Amino acid sequence: MDRRHCNNRDGGGQVRLIAGRWRGRRLPVVSGPGLRPTGDRLRETLFNWLAPLLPGSRCLDLFAGSGALGLEAASRGAREVVLLEYNDAAFEQLQRTFAVLGDPPEVTLQRADARRWLAEPPVPFDVVFIDPPWDSGWHETLLDKVAAGWVAAGGRIFLEQPTTQPPIDRPGLKVLRRVVYGRARGTLYALNPTVG
Numbered sequence: 233m234d235r236r237h238c239n240n241r242d243g244g245g246q247v248r249l250i251a252g253r254w255r256g257r258r259l260p261v262v263s264g265p266g267l268r269p270t271g272d273r274l275r276e277t278l279f280n281w282l283a284p285l286l287p288g289s290r291c292l293d294l295f296a297g298s299g300a301l302g303l304e305a306a307s308r309g310a311r312e313v314v315l316l317e318y319n320d321a322a323f324e325q326l327q328r329t330f331a332v333l334g335d336p337p338e339v340t341l342q343r344a345d346a347r348r349w350l351a352e353p354p355v356p357f358d359v360v361f362i363d364p365p366w367d368s369g370w371h372e373t374l375l376d377k378v379a380a381g382w383v384a385a386g387g388r389i390f391l392e393q394p395t396t397q398p399p400i401d402r403p404g405l406k407v408l409r410r411v412v413y414g415r416a417r418g419t420l421y422a423l424n425p426t427v428g
Contacts, residue, residue: 252307289358294346354381
């Protein structure tokens with residue numbers, strides 16, 4: 233889920249969209265175990281990295297949480313955004329957020345377990361956001377699954393993990409950027425065409 237700093241470190245509060253048509257819009261963040269919005273500084277850095285790729289892109293957010301990552305992509309011109317959320321309270325809040333935003337047609341919200349969803353035949357996306365609960369132990373498995381068909385040629389994978397975990401590197405993935413803010417590490421990957 234997109235999680236980290238907000239008004240309350242344990243969840244609750246709000247995060248705001250940074251740029252685009254919904255610039256400044258505040259999104260509620262529900263409280264709950266594992267729900268932690270991606271911090272403002274990390275999101276701003278990430279979307280600066282992604283700016284040339286976003287207009288007209290297809291994006292997948294595997295753990296939507298407040299929706300800040302996927303909705304930021306839509307706000308900045310993504311053609312299609314799929315948000316997955318399994319937590320009931322977060323999903324219901326996302327439904328309310330969608331209603332406030334006028335049910336944007338380019339954004340699809342699904343109540344789904346990302347791990348099961350990725351077991352289906354892959355459909356490539358231009359950008360995939362991976363930010364599972366930090367203590368889940370799913371980071372490496374999800375990164376491998378996404379890299380095995382869920383990201384298009386020339387696309388990007390963003391992984392957020394706690395700094396208590398070692399950075400994840402894979403022969404088939406090229407690390408384009410890596411940054412640490414507080415307890416969060418963000419890594420942007422591309423498929424490595426020289427491997428395989």
